[in-house]
Amino acid sequence: MHFLALICSLLFIAASDAVDVFGIDDLARDVTRVESIRQIKNTQRQVSQLAQFGQWGQASQLFSSDAKLIWGDTTIQGRASIESWLRNDAGDMNGIQPGSLDTLIAENPVITLSINGLSAKGRWNGIRFQGDGKGRTRVQGGIYENEYAMTDRGWQISLLHYYAMYEGTHKEGWRNVGGKGIPIIPYHFTAEGSGVPIPPTEGPPRKYNGTMEQLSARIQRLNDEDAVRNLMHAHGYYVDRRMWTDVTDLHTDNTTVQVGDSGKCFGKDGVRTVLERMGPEELSQGVNNDHPIFDMIVEVLPDGEGALTRGIEIGMVGDANTRAAQWRFNVFRNRFVKEEGTWKIQDVVITPLVISDYYDGWGHGGVKSLNITMPPLLELNSPVEPTPIARNSSMSDLQRRLRRSAAYDGTENQSHAYGYFLDDLLADKMGALFAKKGHKASPFAGFFQTPERITQANYAAYGSNRSALRSSISFHWRPQPVILVSEDGRSATIRARLLQPSTSISRAGSFNSAIYHDQVVLEDGKWRLWSITIDEFYWQSASWEEGWSMADPKNATRPQPGRPNTEAPAWTKKFPPDITIADVGERESTFRGGSGQVIQWPDIQRMYFQYRNPVSGRRPQWYWPGCVPCQVRQDWSLEANGWQEPATGP
Numbered sequence: 275m276h277f278l279a280l281i282c283s284l285l286f287i288a289a290s291d292a293v294d295v296f297g298i299d300d301l302a303r304d305v306t307r308v309e310s311i312r313q314i315k316n317t318q319r320q321v322s323q324l325a326q327f328g329q330w331g332q333a334s335q336l337f338s339s340d341a342k343l344i345w346g347d348t349t350i351q352g353r354a355s356i357e358s359w360l361r362n363d364a365g366d367m368n369g370i371q372p373g374s375l376d377t378l379i380a381e382n383p384v385i386t387l388s389i390n391g392l393s394a395k396g397r398w399n400g401i402r403f404q405g406d407g408k409g410r411t412r413v414q415g416g417i418y419e420n421e422y423a424m425t426d427r428g429w430q431i432s433l434l435h436y437y438a439m440y441e442g443t444h445k446e447g448w449r450n451v452g453g454k455g456i457p458i459i460p461y462h463f464t465a466e467g468s469g470v471p472i473p474p475t476e477g478p479p480r481k482y483n484g485t486m487e488q489l490s491a492r493i494q495r496l497n498d499e500d501a502v503r504n505l506m507h508a509h510g511y512y513v514d515r516r517m518w519t520d521v522t523d524l525h526t527d528n529t530t531v532q533v534g535d536s537g538k539c540f541g542k543d544g545v546r547t548v549l550e551r552m553g554p555e556e557l558s559q560g561v562n563n564d565h566p567i568f569d570m571i572v573e574v575l576p577d578g579e580g581a582l583t584r585g586i587e588i589g590m591v592g593d594a595n596t597r598a599a600q601w602r603f604n605v606f607r608n609r610f611v612k613e614e615g616t617w618k619i620q621d622v623v624i625t626p627l628v629i630s631d632y633y634d635g636w637g638h639g640g641v642k643s644l645n646i647t648m649p650p651l652l653e654l655n656s657p658v659e660p661t662p663i664a665r666n667s668s669m670s671d672l673q674r675r676l677r678r679s680a681a682y683d684g685t686e687n688q689s690h691a692y693g694y695f696l697d698d699l700l701a702d703k704m705g706a707l708f709a710k711k712g713h714k715a716s717p718f719a720g721f722f723q724t725p726e727r728i729t730q731a732n733y734a735a736y737g738s739n740r741s742a743l744r745s746s747i748s749f750h751w752r753p754q755p756v757i758l759v760s761e762d763g764r765s766a767t768i769r770a771r772l773l774q775p776s777t778s779i780s781r782a783g784s785f786n787s788a789i790y791h792d793q794v795v796l797e798d799g800k801w802r803l804w805s806i807t808i809d810e811f812y813w814q815s816a817s818w819e820e821g822w823s824m825a826d827p828k829n830a831t832r833p834q835p836g837r838p839n840t841e842a843p844a845w846t847k848k849f850p851p852d853i854t855i856a857d858v859g860e861r862e863s864t865f866r867g868g869s870g871q872v873i874q875w876p877d878i879q880r881m882y883f884q885y886r887n888p889v890s891g892r893r894p895q896w897y898w899p900g901c902v903p904c905q906v907r908q909d910w911s912l913e914a915n916g917w918q919e920p921a922t923g924p
Contacts (some may be wrong), residue, residue, distance in 0.1 A: 291543045298489070301672060302351050302482035305492050307391050307472050308676060311683045312499065313429045314387075314422045316654050318380050321431070322586065325378040326605065326627065327369075327648040328368035328664050330361045336444040338423050338430040346438040346451075356434075364420065366406040366883070373407025373639020375628045377586060377603050379568045380418060381753045382690040385683070386463050387472050393432070394422045395462040397694065399751055400436065401775065403588075403603070403636065405628070411444040411637040415775065416451075417459045435812035437749070440777035445822050447782025447818035455779070458698050465706035468691035469801035471587075471683050480747055486672070487662035491578065493672055495660045495680035497794060498574045501888075502581045502619050507754045508888055509619065510567045510587075511769075515708070518555040519838035523890035524619050526611060533587045552591075558592030560876040562813050562822050564787060565602070566773055567754045568831065573652040577661050581610040581617070584652050587624070588892035592632065592823035599632035607649040614854055616906025616924065618889055626648050632821045677763030683753070685766040686800035692803060693750035699736050705729030709795050709802035713852070713910055717808060717869040719843050721850025721903050723910065727852070734849040737846035748777030752790060758885055760918035764796045767884055767920045772808060782818035786811050791884055793901050795917050805901035809865060813875045825876040839863075839872040853903050861898055861905070886923030 275538035317336050324333040332355035333780045337343075343350045343359065350359045361368075366805040369376040380398040389392045398418040405411045437459045442448030450456055469475075482489075487910060522542050524534035531537040531548045539548050552563060569573040589602025610623040625647070648899040667675075688707055691850065714721040714731075721727030722731045738908030752770040759766045772788035815822050838856040856865030863870030864880060873879045883894040899922045904911040912919050 285576065290628065292756045295771065296669060296675045298486060298635070299340060299482045299627070300478040300674070301489055302484065302539075303391075303475065304480040304676060304680075305385060305489055305496075306476075306681050308496060308499075308683070309492070310387060310391060310394070310424070310427070310429065311385055311471055312496070313655055314385055314396060315383055316571045317419065317431060318383070318396065318398065318909075319571050319585075320651065320654055322378050322380050322569040323571070323605075323651065324371050325360075325364075325376050325802045326586070328361075328364065328370040328376065329648070330357045330364070330733060330817070332803055334358070335427075338425055338433055341431055342433050342505055343434070344908065347466075348434065350673075357870060361572075364404070366408070366507060367410065367870040369627070371407055373405070373628070375403060375407075375636050377404075377588065377627070377638075378402045379586065379588075380730060382569050382751055383692045384463055384687050384694065385471050386467060388691075389473050389476055390648060391475070393607065396420050396422065396555055397462060399693075403601075405444070405635070405637040405639070407637075408694065409637045411582035411635060411796050412443065413440075413442050413448045414438065415441050415448060415777065417442045418459065419462055440783060442782065445636055447784075448777060448780060450745075450777055450779050453779055454771050455741070455745050456744055456747060456777075458700075461694070464705040465691070465695070466800070466865055468707065469684060469688050471687045472680060485662065486667070486669075487665070488659060489670060490665055490667050491660040491662045493557075493575045493675050493679070494578060494663070496616045497650070497675060498581065498612070498617070499572045500682045500759070502572050502574065503570065503584060504569065504584050504756045504758070505569060505610065506572075506585075506608065507756045507889055508885075510754060511771075511883075512856075513549075513552075516553060516555055516557050516561075516563055517894070518549045518889050519545060521549060522897050523887050523892060524621050524827070526613065526618045527886075529618075529620055533624045534626045538656065559877045559878060560823075560825070561878070562590065562592045562594075562599075564590045564813070565604075571654070574660070576659070578663065578797060579612045580620075581612075582609070582652055582777075583608045584649065590787075590822065592821070594823045597823050599821045601628070601630045601632060601636055603629075603636070604625045605649055607920045616889060623649065625725040628811070632823065674761075674763055678759045678761075680798065681759045681763045681766050681796070681801075682757050684796070685759070685768050686755055688787045688794055688803055689752050689755060689768055689770055689790075689792065691724065692806065693752045696750045697747055699732070701732035701736070703737070704732060707803050709797045709804050711910070711915060712795075712802060712804050712806075714803070715808060715855070715900075715902070716808040716843075716851065717810065718855065718865075719846050719876045720854040720857070720867070721807075731849060731851070735905060736844040746776065746781075748774055748776045748786075756803075756885065758920040758922065760920045765912050765917040765920060766794045768792045768794060768883060768920075784815035784818045785822070787816045789813060789881060791882060791898070791902055793912060795912065803916075805904075805910070807902040809879070811875060812881065814880050838867050839867045839870060842867065849860060853906060858903050858906055861902060871873060884922065888923055889913040891924040 401415040417437040423432040587604040592599030628640040630636040751773040770790040774786040777783040793805040856869040862868040864873040
């Protein structure tokens with residue numbers, strides 16, 4: 275019986291057609307395990323949301339009774355001690371004192387559930403912006419390697435282990451902790467394991483006392499969570515680009531929008547009014563309007579017809595023409611409704627915490643007094659079962675629908691594992707994340723196919739003799755994913771943001787921004803990267819002091835016909851790509867290495883989308899479904915290799 279249970283679990287993960295041996299008890303166990311991955315992520319996100327308002331008492335209740343906190347060189351054990359240490363460490367930079375700020379971000383999770391499903395481990399990137407409202411500031415950044423346990427209170431943090439990597443102040447910027455080299459932070463996962471967030475089980479499942487309809491409703495709640503998360507993330511990208519018509523399309527006819535104390539606006543005309551306060555539709559030269567979304571929790575309501583999202587938004591906005599730039603630290607709490615099967619935005623409520631001039635910083639509380647009332651939290655482990663809906667679903671269809679949500683988490687895991695291994699220049703591990711025929715773009719050079727060639731390209735570009743201590747690191751954060759999963763749950767397209775903080779011993783860190791356009795497949799029971807393309811950069815900071823608004827227009831000339839717009843990296847002469855950037859043609863023509871006139875910040879680079887508007891189906895100006903090089907190499911496409919292309923919109 276134990277062997278049969280193991281085989282059943284493997285069949286679920288590998289999307290086999292042999293489902294006749296799979297029973298309701300097995301399905302119930304698998305639903306619980308996918309729900310567990312979501313609840314673990316939300317538990318960590320809730321800590322960040324509570325930190326913004328100094329609610330360390332509530333935050334400590336997210337830890338198990340015997341939990342341990344390791345923060346740099348400090349070790350604390352037990353809820354009460356953890357609460358006391360966190361409160362004292364924040365001091366007046368706690369989000370409670372007038373003008374104070376404590377925005378603690380934990381993003382890019384790689385979660386690994388234990389075989390028995392009762393514990394888990396997770397790796398996260400972290401960055402923290404603090405200020406006391408009186409001029410004092412602090413920035414901290416590093417990596418969390420945490421552990422989680424299922425308790426009688428649900429999923430809780432049993433170990434929060436923060437590895438400090440960089441720190442500083444707003445005035446001076448941040449640098450490596452202690453002015454020293456940074457070691458590689460130990461990984462809880464391997465390149466082989468990151469694509470299996472839910473491992474095969476052992477032993478028979480527990481007896482399930484519910485009905486198929488109840489399981490169907492729980493699976494639908496997971497599917498709806500994915501749709502709402504995608505909708506909110508897509509909304510964020512449209513806002514970044516001032517695509518006001520697309521933003522408006524996402525709303526209901528009787529929608530409302532409220533930003534701070536500026537009053538509530540009604541209907542789609544009201545949405546447009548609020549948006550145009552930021553400026554006219556479309557970006558113009560020198561305008562940056564990025565509002566990255568972090569630590570978002572989605573709660574689908576029991577009736578399945580409504581949902582809530584709550585998260586953190588950091589506006590990084592400015593105009594290089596006037597040299598103006600701002601930080602905007604916000605909380606959003608939005609409501610969604612399902613109309614005729616399509617999720618739409620019903621209400622948007624944005625609570626600004628601190629809005630500050632980039633160069634003056636957030637230490638004095640920003641440009642005006644803002645609301646410090648905490649928007650209500652969302653339920654993490656809702657005791658309310660979703661309402662069962664009569665639906666004649668077969669066991670195989672329920673498995674397929676569940677696989678689609680499991681695919682969302684598997685895709686996100688691999689996306690973030692790629693970023694971590696790239697940060698550490700672990701070429702062999704990064705290459706091992708790819709499918710047997712997977713391919714990757716190396717910046718400004720071209721595309722390499724197969725894990726072996728991808729690995730060797732990384733060695734050719736960065737060398738193989740790496741120091742144990744790094745003097746500098748450029749991080750590859752990949753937050754705000756829009757993940758489109760195929761109908762059979764075996765492949766996915768992912769759009770992710772590259773938010774690239776950097777740090778070094780000698781120079782203050784800064785940010786760059788780009789977009790990933792990727793695909794992922796389920797191969798041999800493991801999620802593997804199929805296609806990685808980075809479109810870079812959309813904006814850059816020349817330095818911490820200058821920020822993103824001190825850039826001057828570049829004098830770019832059109833290249834000679836048949837020639838790339840920039841010289842290929844020198845290493846490609848010894849190790850040439852399978853396809854150059856220029857070979858891809860018009861799609862890559864304005865990026866470095868392309869065949870046309872290169873566009874560089876503060877000019878506005880065109881931004882491609884691999885999906886249509888998720889509500890209206892509107893095609894974006896720059897639309898490119900599928901993998902980026904696949905119109906040149908159709909044999910590299912998903913369909914040519916036995917996988918489905920995910921749908922790109924309604």
